[in-house]
Structure formats: C-alpha cells, structure tokens
Amino acid sequence: MVDPVGDGLDRSLEGAFTRPIPKSAQAQMKYLVKQLKGTRAVAQLLGVSQRTVERYVKGQLKRPRPDLRDRMEREVRKRWQPQVRARAKHKASTTDGLVLSTRARFGFTAAPGTTDDARVRDITQALTPQWADRLFTARDAGATEQQLQRIAAEGLAEMYFRNNNTRAHGLGVEFTGIERIDIDL
Known part of the structure; x- marks a missing residue:
C-alpha cells in the first residue's frame, strides 16, 4: 500500500542521513541483527527462518529474493x-x-453561492514549523494516511490558498487524487 x-515524510528524513545505508544483504542483515538484538527477532520481522538470517550474516547467502530484499532495505x-533523524x-x-511539493486534485468548499470545481494543480509551498x-507528531503517533493528508491539506489551505490566513477566510480545501508528493526539510 x-x-x-x-512515505514523503520518511524520504525527507532520509535526506538528512550523513552516511549511506548498508548496501549488501550481509551488511543489512548484520545491522538488523545488531538493532533487534538477535537473529530470531529479525527472522520474525522479515518472515524468514532463523537459519536463513544466520546464513546471510555469515555471507553464505548473498542475493535475496526481490521481496525479501525490499523488506530488508525498508x-x-x-x-x-x-x-x-530525530535532529532533522x-x-x-x-x-x-x-517544503511540500505536490501534484494533486484540489477542490474547495467556500461560502454559499461560490463554486470552484476540483482540478489538478502543481503546488510547491513552504509550510511553517507548526x-x-x-x-511528524501525527506520523509518530500512528496516524492513518487520510489523517496525514488532512493535516497536509490544512497546511496548504492556510499557507497557499489563504496566504497565511490573510485572505479567503473560511475556505476549506480538499486534497485528493495525489499523483506525486515530495517533502523536503
């Protein structure tokens, strides 16, 4: 899914990394074993046998299946x-x-008698620390993607459409049909 x-929030934090993540399957597996303090926990996390984890750590296995490779990297x-990550x-x-840069469908709810049908827009907008x-707080608390989209829509509504709440008071923004989203720190 x-x-x-x-995912955009996660990618933005990865931009702050000072070193690249381990590339080889062996290095990734060793890192996971060290972080989770044992091969059994890694095996359960990745959905493989404990023996498979041990073989990757020893270097006996080198090329994981694509689905396992993706899970390990993630x-x-x-x-x-x-x-x-915490400092960033x-x-x-x-x-x-x-900075939130997106191509998505935006629709509006405004005062009665006004209409503005939803349309696709490319928007790049700086959002305040608030x-x-x-x-980030919602993401860390386990918010759903819909909740994160709602927060992003509120931020874009305030900063882009209402110009930091200096115009278009009461304008509500619907943020749907996301084609692309990039978030930079």
Missing part, C-alpha cells in the same frame, strides 16, 4: 541513524519547517 504523505531505512525532525518542527510538527 502506498502512503504518499507518510527495515534498515526505518532504523538507520535514529539520532540524525526537531529542526523542521521548531525552526525550519518543510505544520511540520503536526505532520
């Missing part, structure tokens, strides 16, 4: 450089904010 906003990315999150949430903090 693709989560455009959640799990390593989730755990890689947690302090760097803190900086975005307190001082820098983030919105970065709301997005």
Whole structure:
C-alpha cells in the first residue's frame, strides 16, 4: 500500500542521513541483527527462518529474493541513524519547517453561492514549523494516511490558498487524487 504523505515524510528524513545505508544483504542483515538484538527477532520481522538470517550474516547467502530484499532495505531505512533523524525532525518542527511539493486534485468548499470545481494543480509551498510538527507528531503517533493528508491539506489551505490566513477566510480545501508528493526539510 502506498502512503504518499507518510512515505514523503520518511524520504525527507532520509535526506538528512550523513552516511549511506548498508548496501549488501550481509551488511543489512548484520545491522538488523545488531538493532533487534538477535537473529530470531529479525527472522520474525522479515518472515524468514532463523537459519536463513544466520546464513546471510555469515555471507553464505548473498542475493535475496526481490521481496525479501525490499523488506530488508525498508527495515534498515526505518532504523538507520535514529539520532540524525530525530535532529532533522526537531529542526523542521521548531525552526525550519518543510517544503511540500505536490501534484494533486484540489477542490474547495467556500461560502454559499461560490463554486470552484476540483482540478489538478502543481503546488510547491513552504509550510511553517507548526505544520511540520503536526505532520511528524501525527506520523509518530500512528496516524492513518487520510489523517496525514488532512493535516497536509490544512497546511496548504492556510499557507497557499489563504496566504497565511490573510485572505479567503473560511475556505476549506480538499486534497485528493495525489499523483506525486515530495517533502523536503
């Protein structure tokens, strides 16, 4: 399942990494074993046998199946450089904010008597630290993709459509049909 906003937040934090993630299957497996403190936990996480994990750690197996390779890389990315990730999150949430660039369908709800049908727009907008903090906090609390999209829509409504709440008061924005989303710190 693709989560455009959640995955975009994760990719933005990966941009702060100071070192590349391990490339080889052996290095990735060793890293996971060290992080999870044992081969049994890694085997359960990846859905393989404990013996398979041990073979990758020893270098006896080198080329995982594509689905296993993807799971290994995803799990390593989730755990890689947690302090760097936390610093980047803190900086975005307190001082820098983030830049949201998207191509999506935007529709509006406004005062009675006005109409504005939904249409696809390309928007690149800086969001204040308040919105970065709301997005990261919701992501860490396990928010669904719909909840993250709602927060992103509120942020775009305030900063882009209502110009930091200086115009178009009461304009509600619907953020649907996401074709692409990139989030940068």
